[in-house]
Amino acid sequence: MNIFEVIVLAIIEGLTEFLPVSSTGHMIIASSLMGIQTDNFVKLFTVAIQLGTILSVVVLYWKRFFRSFDFYFKLFAAVIPAVVFGLLLKKQIEKLLESPLTVAVSLLLGGIVLLFVDKWFKNANVDDADQINYPTAIKIGFFQCLAMVPGVSRSAASIIGGMTQKLTRKAAAEFSFFLAVPTMFGATVKQIYDYYKDGNIITPQEINLLLIGNVIGFVVALIAIKSFIDYLSKHGFRVFGIYRIILGGIIIVLLLSGHSLKVI
Known part of the structure; x- marks a missing residue:
């Protein structure tokens, strides 16, 4: 990876991690267009830069x-x-992560859900994430598990999970942000552990790339979170649903045209 690729991927991570649009889908397209070869450090990088984004929360x-x-x-x-x-x-x-088609289909189906989710959950009465009780928190946690299917979007799954429990869009989004901290921190620690367990060593140059990626991801995520909350409170999910459908269609077109896309 070079510095340009690091900057692009960090911006994408910061923009999409907390939006209901699937950061995985965006990483696939960006990495494929830039011709980034998947290796152990690239896999580590795409997970480790989440530290910057969760710090923004x-x-x-x-x-x-x-x-x-x-x-x-x-x-x-x-x-x-x-x-x-x-x-x-x-x-x-891990098998699902090897299938770009799974990502595309998940984006499409999730996009369709987002087109109607505002109409399905109109009777929200919990406007503060602090009012969530333990049973509700666990239920939202189960919804988050849907994001193990690449392309579903952790943010989308957990926010919709919150809305099923009568949380307002704002409260559901904020709890989704909070839930991202232990979830993504745990995933990052495990990825780093596995990296060293397999005998890999991070070089000084790679440390610099990780630092740059995390700083950029942190700054971009700060802007993305604040903008998302404001937009979501006023306008809902429809635009994100349309965007997901378009993105899923783009991936399918690329696959049908013979492009080899890899989930990194």
Whole structure:
């Protein structure tokens, strides 16, 4: 990877990680168009730059993270389903990650859902993520597990999960952001552990690339989160549904035209 590729992927990660549009789908298209060859460091990079994006959540909502220990227990309860299913279905998930067609179909189907989700859940009465109880947190955690299918979008799955529990769009989105912190931090730590376990060593140049990627991802995610919350509160999900359908169609067209796309 060169510095230009690092900057592009970091911007994409920061923009799409917390939007219901699937960062995986965007990474596929961007990496394929730039001709990035998948190797162990590239796989590590695409996961490790999540540290910058989750730090943006902590910075934006830092008061929530110091309000009470009950907040952390709820996040822990919500992340348990992802940990359990991630361990049980590890091989199946890895196979799905090898299928760009799975990503495209997931984007299309998820886009169709987003076209109607605002109409399906009109009677929301929970406008503050702090009002979420433990059963609700766990239920949202199960919805997040749907994102183990590449292209579904962790953000979309957890936000819709919150809306099924009568959370407003804003409250559901904010809890999705909070839930991303332990989920993505755990995934990053595991990826780094596996990287070293396989005998790989991060060079000084690669450390610089990771630092640049995380800083850019952090700044872009700050802007993306604030803009998303404002837009979502006023306009809903329809535009994201249309965008997902278009993106899924682009991937299918690329596949049909003979392009070899790889999930990195």
